[in-house]
């Protein structure tokens with residue numbers, strides 16, 4: 001209370017008395033409001049909730065803030081763009097890229113569609129294909145854009161052709177892998193041998209080493225598939241490829257094969273048919289299951305960039321031409337692809353040059369020719385302009401020879417190799433070579449050896465192949481049957497001697513007849529001769545007891561008949577030039593001493609012989625003989641039997657005619 | 662699984678293909694289709710509870726115009742010599758083929774099959790020679806692809822011989 005004399009001090013005092021506590025509080029508040037630090041602290045503690053509340057009520061705050069924020073961003077960007085960009089990048093980068101690519105994709109797609117609709121025959125074709133197969137267009141495109149895919153890998157033991165191990169893509173249906181493996185070895189051996197054979201013939205050693213690898217079969221084509229083969233000393237690796245694989249696949253095969261040889265040479269050399277120990281190579285073989293897909297029309301996309309950035313009509317025109325060129329080129333590739341006997345292994349483009357590589361069966365049409373014959377390289381007239389979309393020079397062909405195993409080509413090859421006459425028809429079905437029609441014997445004989453050199457054939461059917469022989473030329477009588485088989489002419493039936501005399505030489509002078517068999521042929525004239533012989537041998541002249549002469553012999557009917565029979569017999573034998581001898585046999589009855597009987601029987605025969613000579617029969621053909629012997633005793637000797645013994649009869653010796661021919 | 666390559670050798674038309682078809686597929690065909698080159702088939706066979714698979718090489722028949730391709734015989738473990746009972750000359754060919762195998766230092770198990778036993782009435786073979794071969798220890802079997810006689814047995818004999826070889830080698 002020391003400050004009472006001061007007015008202010010008094011009021012203050014009063015105040016202090018009345019409002020002492022409140023005043024203090026107010027002072028504190030005053031201080032609080034005057035201190036910016038404290039106010040910031042206060043606002044900061046309520047601001048978030050206030051903003052929240054304000055946004056909930058209306059968007060006044062929002063609206064107020066927009067210009068502020070915008071200005072702030074502007075200012076920030078003006079000051080240093082990187083700060084802002086850096087801050088946003090992690091979020092925006094992917095989003096932008098995504099949206100850009102999204103846009104482009106869309107554009108490319110719609111562009112592609114337009115292009116395909118307007119220019120591409122293939123586009124329509126694929127669409128049709130998609131519709132036909134019930135697949136989506138995209139799927140069909142993928143199918144066509146598959147460049148290649150290795151579907152199966154075989155490791156084959158070289159010595160035995162047995163399968164060491166096999167692996168394949170999971171989705172591939174397993175075929176009979178053992179058989180495939182053996183078959184491949186056989187084909188390989190075959191090609192190798194054939195090659196060596198032809199070399200040995202030429203005896204040209206210098207060429208051998210050079211050509212050895214070239215000619216060993218390392219690729220076989222079967223429709224959309226091909227088999228690539230690589231040989232090692234103990235094992236062969238073979239892969240089934242869908243599509244056309246690049247050369248690097250072969251590198252991979254060689255490498256894998258080398259590794260396997262390096263690691264398992266011993267096991268392979270000692271291989272005894274048990275393949276379980278080779279399952280460890282699975283991983284290595286899996287490594288050969290290569291594949292490559294090509295996004296279709298990726299060339300178009302960079303052309304689209306041209307449109308996007310150039311945007312000039314000229315570019316569009318150029319693009320149009322370029323697409324035409326690409327279309328032409330792709331169309332050409334398709335033509336080649338569908339051409340039998342041609343297989344494309346690689347296509348590439350390089351600054352306006354198109355390179356097409358592949359395999360060509362020597363019997364297939366030449367790709368260059370196909371190109372000329374197609375309309376693809378013909379000039380196009382567009383208003384006042386004439387230009388070539390694709391020129392011959394733009395396309396480079398690199399084709400290596402191979403043998404196509406489609407039946408059409410096997411057949412063509414067979415026809416070419418066999419040089420079949422026009423009368424022969426050749427067809428191939430399921431590995432059977434069917435040869436029918438008519439050919440020469442020589443041609444038929446060489447057929448089997450010739451066709452064995454044709455891969456893709458495993459059987460030969462010549463059941464319908466006849467060898468042509470001009471049988472009517474032989475003028476065979478009606479009773480003769482001619483049967484011809486494989487060079488041998490079988491003649492059966494019956495014919496006159498005059499025809500038989502000439503048949504053998506005539507037949508052997510005919511083409512395709514090597515041998516003639518007459519064993520079953522009856523000579524009618526010889527039969528007649530035999531008949532005459534038998535006729536004469538039935539005749540006998542009978543005598544009275546003790547007589548050696550016949551009374552009235554000149555008018556005896558039997559004798560006259562006998563003379564005429566003998567004459568025709570001799571005549572027939574002369575015609576056939578078969579020497580004969582007629583033996584006049586004299587007999588007597590068994591009564592009386594042997595000497596007497598001998599004498600009588602001989603005289604009977606001799607008298608008849610003499611009489612025959614008197615009747616103009618050549619005596620040198622006649623022989624008189626007694627037929628009596630000393631030791632015969634007859635049981636029943638009645639008169640009738642005795643009279644039958646007193647006779648002369650005849651026997652004819654026909655010279656065996658074997659030597660005559 | 663043990664796999665073995667087996668070859669069929671013999672003159673043309675003796676029935677090699679028919680025997681294989683009978684063994685593998687159980688069928689027979691009267692029609693004669695000449696084999697060109699080689700035809701390969703396979704069949705599993707179980708012997709003494711051991712399973713074995715034959716990879717069978719049916720080779721084109723030997724005749725005056727063609728000889729068997731030697732490289733096809735490479736790596737074979739056993740072979741069947743096939744003779745046509747109705748043609749004695751096919752026996753000569755079989756003996757020749759056997760000699761050739763021996764010359765290549767291939768002392769392999771083999772069986773001589775005299776095929777077409779259903780046509781026995783028409784058989785025309787040098788009986789003396791066959792007797793001699795039998796006495797010298799050859800396995801000789803009469804077979805018919807047509808009537809399915811002796812076919813299974815011939816392959817069984819080969820399998821047995823191969824198993825014996827294996828045991829000896831081990």
Ligand SMILES: Nc1nc2c(ncn2[C@@H]2O[C@H](COP(=O)(O)OP(=O)(O)OP(=O)(O)O)[C@@H](O)[C@H]2O)c(=O)[nH]1
Pocket residue numbers: 671672673674675676677678679680690691692693694695696697720721722723776777778779780804805806807808
């Ligand atoms: N009756 C009879 N005929 C047989 C028998 N085996 C084969 N054949 C017939 O003999 C002919 C030839 O038979 P294939 O099996 O083709 O003879 P292949 O030895 O294979 O002949 P190539 O292939 O030419 O060497 C065919 O017509 C068969 O029907 C048999 O056991 N009995």
Ligand SMILES: [Mg+2]
Pocket residue numbers: 677678679694695696719720721722
């Ligand atoms: Mg056969």
